Every structure is written in C-alpha cells, then in structure tokens.
Amino acid sequence: MKKDNPTILMEIPIKCGFPSPAADSRENPLDFNELLLKHRASTYCLKASGDSLEKSGILDGDILVVDKSLEAKNNDLVIAEYEGEFTAKRLKIKGERVYLHPENNNFEDIEITNLESFSLFGVITSVVRTLR
C-alpha cells in the first residue's frame, strides 16, 4: 500500500460539545454494601428484639449485620448459640474463662461452663437503624 494513500478506518460524524472537565474523574457513588457487607457469602442480618444490649447502643428493632467468617475476640459483640437458643452479648474472655456480658444493668453475666452446648454464630459488625 502506498504511503500517500491513507486507509480510512472510520467515517462517523462525532458530536463535539464542550467536554465535561470532570468526566475523567467520575467514580461510583457511595455504596452501602461496601460499608456493611465485607464478606457477602458469610454475612447474615438479624433483627434485635429486646433491650439487653442497650448500653452498647443497640436498641429494640435494630438490624444487626453479622459476619460468620470473623474470629471473635475479647469485647466483640457476638451472636452465640447457647443451650439451643440464639443470644446476643458482649464476649468477655478472662484467661481460661468465657463470659457473655449483657449491656444492661438489669441483666447478669453468664459464664460459659458447658462448652458442649455453646458455639459462636458470628460477630456483629454493624447496626442498621432507620428513623422514618
């Protein structure tokens, strides 16, 4: 092919308004999933009913976001299975001893003595509350 005979690749008219100066800087808007759902496959939502976690800021009707893939540490708010029931408490580990600590003065700590009937369901990572 001769050099002075250029190939035409496209022949389409292009609309030429003034380009947005910000077009190259566009990013996705805030996504709540990014904030609340770190591990989609292992995250479940539960609804709180009752006031035993009041002092931690969790109120009746709140939605608890629970991640099962996290390893629970001392002072985490957790969902535990104890004696055939789900319970939500603050996990307290003191040496060899494990306690489930409620966040309400009307309730008492439960010491886990029967490890057989105890297992951790997951760690509460966020709380969602809608106001209106």
Place this chain on the structure above:
Amino acid sequence: MMVGLCDCNNFYASCERLFRPDLKDKPIVILSNNDGCLIALSKEAKALNLKRGMPYFKCEQLLKKNNVHVFSSNYTLYQDISDRVMQELKDLVGIISPYSIDEAFFKMPKHLSAQDIRDKISQNVGIPVSIGVARTKTLAKIANHIGKTLESNSLYLKKEWEGKALYKTPIEEIWGIGKKKAQFLRAHNIFTALDLTKQNELWIRKNLSVTTLETLKELKGIPAISIENSQTQNLCSGISFSSIRTTYEELEQAISCQCTILGEKLVNKDLVASSISINIFTNRFEENYIAPISTIYLEEPTNYIPALINAAKIVLKKIYVKNKYKGCRVWANNLNKAGFRQLELFKSETHNELLQKQDALAYVVNDISKTYGRKKISSGATNNLERNNLQRRDMLSPCYTTKWEDIPVINLK
C-alpha cells in the same frame, strides 16, 4: 491434578436449621412442591426409617408420633444458601464447577487441605459440607462418600488407597451407574467398583454404553469427564396439582405456567434449549396409572417463553387423553449458552431480526419479574392468577436471607 467435590450434608434440612438452633439433632423432613411427598431428610429422620419419596399422607402419623419437624420446600432459602456455599468455595479454591444445588467440583489447590476447605465453608456459611478429593471426578465422588462417614467429614484419597476404596464401594453407589446398569452388572458377578475396573473395555462398550466406559476409565484414575463438561444438561420444572385436573384446557394452563418458570430459569442461567419434553401423570398409587411423555425439537434454540409454550402445546395435544391428572412436568433439553446461538444462515434477515427481538423481550420480562416480583408479567396462556394458587405450602419457613420482613429475630434478654 487432583479433583475435589464439595457436597452439602442433608442440604435442605441444614438450611432449615441454620436459624433454628433448637432444631439441632432433631429429625427434620422437607416436602416436595405442593406438600406431596418427602424429598429431603435430616440424618435423624433417616434413622427413623423414613425414606425419600414417601407420600406425606402415608407417613403423617409416624412423623407426628416421632416429633419430626416438617417443612414445605423453601427453594428461595435453599438457593440463596447454595449461592453462598458456591461463593465461599470459589473464594477458597478459585475455579469451581457447580454440579447441582448442593454440590460442586473444583480443582484442588496445593496450599489447602480437604479439611481446611470443609471447616471454612461450614463455619463461614453455617452449613455442614463434606469434601472428597481424588484423581478423577468419579473417584472424588467416592472419596466424598467415604469422607461423610469420617469425623473430619473429608477425605483426600491418595492413589495407593484407591484399591481399598473401590473394594468398599458397591456397584450401584458409583456415580453414573443407575439401577438398570447395576442390575445388569450384578447379573455378571460384578459387585463392587473394584470388580468393574477389572472388566474388559470392549465388553463394557459392547454391553453397556460409552458413558460407562468413561466411568471405568475414571475409576482407574484416568480423567474422562472434564470439569467444565458437567454443566447442567437439562432443566426441569414440575408440579403436582392441589386438585385433580381432567380437561385439556386445565392442563394447557398448567403446562404454560411450568414453561414460564422454565423460561425464567433459562434466562437467568443465560441458556437456550433445543428441545422440550412434556410429561403429564395420574396418581401413582391408583389403578391404571399413566404418565405419557413426549419431546419436541424447537425450530431454533430459545429461551423465549411464548415459543416454549407454543411448542409445549403441540406436544400436549399429542399425548393428552381424558383422565384424572395429578401433575405435570416440563423439561428443557440440549442446553447451550444463549450468546452462542447460530443465526440461521438460510433464513431471511427479518427472521433473524425477529429472533434478536425475542431475545431482548425475554430479558426485559425477566427484569420486570426481578424488580417487581414474579407473576407481575406473564404470557396470557398461563391465566396469571393461577401461578399464585398452584402451590400448597402450609409449613413454609421464612425467607430468612432474601426478604427484610422475614429476617430472623433475636431475643435480647
């Protein structure tokens, strides 16, 4: 390369248990569509000598007497939990090939142990799984089967253990060997998987089928079924009616509904069907039981619901005779990826344009169903209302993971 198989233990029962810690170690059964018969059982229910396929009305007393917890099938829940298991497995191992709602094959990575995978999925999703790892898929199935009986719920089947595992596996437990083939093999003194591996390949090919030959190779450690190949080959949608149906019109409606559900499934999986089969059946426990079935090839592969319905009607006309029908099923067969459909070379441009429009319509209908809920839009043939009333699901558990109003409540006390 080693192949892994991840299989959920008593999957439906485990899903029902996920948010019901009170049901731990309790017998659970799940009923089929329309609460017809038992389709899934927990380990404890199996121990009561209950069996899959038993009609519910026949064992209702036995269930009550033993305090068995009975659930209608909650496929919304099972599908969501299945998606989570598959996602978790994918995150762990990379490439997976889902085989059914509760099983997936995968390439076993070198840096993990079978038990690592089992523990991670069981903890993170909350559903107990078993892992079998071996040289081929068929051997991985066997490894998984044996793994289930071990405390670790997992087995990495080394080459030198294969002989022993095959010796322990009865012929009918081999993946791909059905009842009929097993009977035939037993008649020829082939009782275990090990016996089968000692057979002459020509003899197998002559007396059974090419697929059995593949099974034989796989048992010997030669991969014959590729991981990608085992994708869904057909899809089925069916129902047993809440009351007997006799007229052609009633059946046509029911069949149209099943075609709609099937069409949605196809679109969701981005598949097109080349043929569909229809089956209508009377009560299996009554005299003169009939269950005619017939297949029709579609003009071109499609997931377009009206096309499925039209084809289904043609088949139904062929097989229908007046009788007391108890239910119907529709299958979509010879599935292919939708994108790869070949446009007909010898048909007119307008015909091909029409096909593209149909494709587009199918996706729009599917979007509407996804956004506004199923049943909001459907073909006129289904008589819309009907889909709402078709199913009896008296003992349905909440859709814990897919509906905000159904999320599990935790008592803070």
